[in-house]
Amino acid sequence: MNNAEINPIILEKALKISDTIGSTLCTRCWGRIFSQDIEGTNNQERGEYIKQILMEKTCENDNLNNDYCYICDNIFQFVENGIMNDIKNNILDSKVEFSTFLVGCRIPAEIIRKQEYLYSKLDSEPESIKKEINREIGKFLCLEMGNKVDFDNPNLVIMVDFKTNMTLNLELQLNPLFVEGRYRKLIRGIPQTKWPCRKCKGKGCEYCNYTGKLYMESVEELISPLIIKEAHGIESKFHGAGREDIDVRMLGNGRPFVVEVKEPQKRTLNLTELGKKINLYNAGKVEVSDLKLVGKERRSQIKTSSTSTYKVYRAIVDLDKEVSNDNLKILNSLDVIEQRTPLRVSHRRADLIRKRRVRDLKVKKLDQERLELIIECEGGLYIKELISGDEFRTKPSVTSLLQTPARCVELDVLDVQN
Ligand SMILES: [Zn+2]
Ligand SMILES: [Zn+2]
Incomplete structure (x- = not known):
């Protein structure tokens, strides 16, 4: 940038700003306002140039040498003089593990108001003070700590609050960690997720024996605490790819799930060891496999069951009277299958009729009035109702085809494909 070639448009703009605010600006604020007008490596450099040409063209050297900035209240001096190192040390002290981060800041409303006033007088809108502070701190931390900035999905959000008295006030917000896997539930009688007592909603009462819940354990409670502990998190949410009833086992390759760990201090987990630990702790009850770290999008992806997903069940069925092998072939x-929302879930599900296909069915007679059915069907078909007919709400059904009442007495999920 050569003094000999001062661009008259830039000079005019600088003089206009000088007139408008009738006060001083810091070098950074001058530079930021001109960031789209002049080339330069940073706003500090641009600002020095503008101040220089103003000093040459006006006699207001006093104002230009004044240290106080009308717009930013000298916030940049505060940012540059040591606070960056304090931020870094604070993060190091916290022992938080992260590879990506994003910086945010809060600045006094007065600064934002003055910035808006000045910007309203300009033809173009320069970058905001906030954005520049975020970027400068971000650049520093990238260089010093080797972590990367991620705007969409950072591990850590570093929030710097300048609102109180220009003292460093730092909040570290840890985004959740997502661990995906598959679980097998080897016993009946436990729900997938923690089931709060319906009388006290989890507070603890006489009805639930002051446990706050209806079942002593659940798949979630057997798996999640070990993952939380490993990641040094504070709590978690359990997301399953659908769920089986409490009295149904989940066998085969298991059902996909995602555990969302809140505020994890640690992100590099030894998942092989963790899987072994979970399986040892829950031997005979619940098993996990294929543990892996995934992005947050998996939380909802595993829940979307469509008709392209299918499931395989084994059902033990009791009949009111014996049916001959020949007559069983009708199954x-x-x-x-046209299935109206089953009576047993109608209080919490919309009443509608779904169409789902049975893709394959194998029948084996275990006893005169007992069958084993292996049913492969589209996701979303209620198997107990497929068997009982659910008072003609499911058509056709095992009951209607065999012309004798049929009941599912045992059910296992053998495979979940999605
Ligand atoms: Zn300033
Ligand atoms: Zn209770």
Whole structure:
């Protein structure tokens, strides 16, 4: 930038700003206002140039040498003089593990108001003070700590609050960690997730024996605490790819799940060891496999079951009267099932009729009035109702085809494909 070639448009703009605010600006604020007008490596450099040409063209050297900035209240001096190192040391002291981060800041309303006033007088809108502070701190931390800035999904959000008296006030917000895996539930009688007592809503009362819950344990409670502990988190949420009833086992390759760990201090986990630990702790009850770290999008992805997902069940069925092997063959005609929302879930699910296909069915007679059915079907078909008919709400059903009441007495999920 050569003094000999002062751009008249830039000079005019600088003089206009000088007139408008009738006060002084710091070098950074001068530079930021001109960041779209002049080239330069940073706003400090641009600002020095503007101040220089103003000093040459006006006699207001006093004002230009004045240290106080009308716009930013000298916030940049505060940012540059040591606070960056304090931020770094604070983060190091916290022992938080992160590879990506994002810096945010809060600045006094007065500064924002003055900035808006000045910007309203300009033809173009320069970058905001906030954005520049965030970027400068971000650049410093990248260089010093080797972590990367991530605008969409950072591990850590570093919030610097300048609102109180220009003292360093730092908040470290840890974004959740997502661990995906598959679980097998080897016993009946436990729900997938923690089931709060319906009388006290989890506070603890006489009805639930002051436990706050209806079941002593659940798949979630058997798995999640070990993951939370490993990641040094504070709590978690359990997301399953659908769920089986409490009295149904989940066998085969298991059901996909995602555990969302809140505020994890640690992000590099030894998942093989963690899996072994979980399986040892829950031997005979619950098993996990295929543990891996995933992005937050998996939380909702695993929940979307469509008709392209299918499931395989094993059902033990009791009949009111014996049916001959020949007559059992009619069960192979089960194809498209029209299923109205079952009575047992109608209090919490919309009342509608779903169409789901049975893709394959194998029948084995275990006893005169007992069958084993292996049913492969589209996701979302209620199996107990497929068998009982649910008072003609499911059509056709095992009951209607065999012309004798049929009841599912045992059910296992053998495979969940999605
Ligand atoms: Zn300033
Ligand atoms: Zn209770």
